[in-house]
Amino acid sequence: MNEYTVEFRIYGVDLDVTAVTNELQIEPSISRLVGDRRDKARQWEDAMWSYNGFDSAQGIKSWNSLEEGLNFVLDRLWPVRSSILNYQSTYKVILWCGHFQSSANGGTTLSPSTLKRLAEFGVELFIDNYCSN
Numbered sequence: 001m002n003e004y005t006v007e008f009r010i011y012g013v014d015l016d017v018t019a020v021t022n023e024l025q026i027e028p029s030i031s032r033l034v035g036d037r038r039d040k041a042r043q044w045e046d047a048m049w050s051y052n053g054f055d056s057a058q059g060i061k062s063w064n065s066l067e068e069g070l071n072f073v074l075d076r077l078w079p080v081r082s083s084i085l086n087y088q089s090t091y092k093v094i095l096w097c098g099h100f101q102s103s104a105n106g107g108t109t110l111s112p113s114t115l116k117r118l119a120e121f122g123v124e125l126f127i128d129n130y131c132s133n
Contacts (some may be wrong), residue, residue, distance in 0.1 A: 002108070003062045005098040006069035008077055008123075010084075011048035012091035020049040020087070024080045029054055050096075051077065066097060066108050066127075074121055085122055097127045 007029065010020060017031040030050040035043050053073050054061055063069035073095070077084065087093050095118070099108060108127070110118075118125055 001100075001102040003064065003100040004066040004069050004108075005052070005060055005062055005100075006066070006073050007050045007052045007096045008073055008084075008094075009048055009050045009096050010087050010091050010093050011046045013046050015047040015049065015091055017047055017049045023083055026051060026076075026080065062100070066099065067110055067114050069097070070095065070110075070114060070118065074117060078121070081121060088123070094124045094126045095121075097125065099127055099129045100132050101129065102132055 013034060017028065017033065021028060021031075028049045029052040030048070032044050032048050034045065034047050038044050051073070052061055053076050061069075063072075084093065
């Protein structure tokens with residue numbers, strides 16, 4: 001079994017998440033501020049504006065296909081791509097993907113058209129792998 005989560009993220013110590021929301025005219029799916037609680041003992045050291053294509057009330061969306069999840073998020077962000085690219089000079093800007101797998105068999109593939117689209121979008125792709133039972 002493979003499941004994927006896909007989020008577009010902008011993060012940095014002095015990121016103003018409200019300003020990002022106002023500029024992009026998109027409500028984040030998740031946002032955090034410097035000092036927000038990470039767990040009982042730790043706090044976040046950077047602010048983050050994150051978007052998965054859904055509002056915060058809908059929570060995290062998982063996909064059976066990484067390609068489907070990436071294209072879903074890219075479709076929604078493409079109109080504001082030029083504004084997004086402006087953040088790269090100051091902040092970390094990535095497409096973050098969580099890959100949840102139950103075995104070491106198989107792997108993720110992306111079509112040439114999706115690879116081309118990712119390159120044209122112009123941000124780093126980060127894939128975090130997790131093994132689940």
